[in-house]
Amino acid sequence: MNQDMIVLVQKSFRDVAPIADTVGATFYARLFETHPEVRPMFPEDIRPQARKLVQMLAMVVNGLHRLHAIQPEVEALARRHKDYGVADAHYPVVGETLIWTLEHHLGDAFTPQVRGAWLDAFTSLAQLMIGASHDAVHASGADSDSRADRSNHDAQHGY
Numbered sequence: 001m002n003q004d005m006i007v008l009v010q011k012s013f014r015d016v017a018p019i020a021d022t023v024g025a026t027f028y029a030r031l032f033e034t035h036p037e038v039r040p041m042f043p044e045d046i047r048p049q050a051r052k053l054v055q056m057l058a059m060v061v062n063g064l065h066r067l068h069a070i071q072p073e074v075e076a077l078a079r080r081h082k083d084y085g086v087a088d089a090h091y092p093v094v095g096e097t098l099i100w101t102l103e104h105h106l107g108d109a110f111t112p113q114v115r116g117a118w119l120d121a122f123t124s125l126a127q128l129m130i131g132a133s134h135d136a137v138h139a140s141g142a143d144s145d146s147r148a149d150r151s152n153h154d155a156q157h158g159y
């Protein structure tokens, strides 16, 4: 991502920050409407989760110009997501839902340039997370007990 794209993402995120709770609610409503199969992965009350998602996005958006500095947090997030049963194929689903949500709330301000910049930002984040979740498999593969645990987990989730 170049500096101009980073500024576009940061500026548009500032525009939705005052309505962060609404944005979180729209995001999950859309996600569960278009992908009902992921609903059981989340708790019944989605409001605390919606807030956490927006807070984490804020951290990533603010850190876009120095992704390497927030890499440890992103990697830890990715490892937790593996434990939640999140698979690689879920990331584009969440990316599409996020873009839809931002467009919904930003309206005309969500120009093709802003969309392109967000797509780029989300893709960078998703790649980091997917890479880290795969590394986590290799890292824990050194430990025979956790490997056995993982096989059970993988069998349950079908991947």
Ligand code: HEM
Pocket: 038, 041, 042, 043, 049, 052, 053, 056, 057, 077, 080, 081, 084, 086, 087, 090, 091, 092, 094, 125, 126, 129
């Ligand atoms: C790529 C961007 C994503 C970000 C920034 C993000 C952020 C978060 C955050 C901050 C949490 C709170 C718990 C924690 O920190 O571990 C969380 C939990 C969770 N996320 Fe994500 N997430 C992302 C992608 C995904 C994807 C692709 C899925 C798949 C559907 C997903 C499913 C979940 C689930 C199931 C939980 C746990 C809910 C619970 O049991 O409380 N997330 N996410």
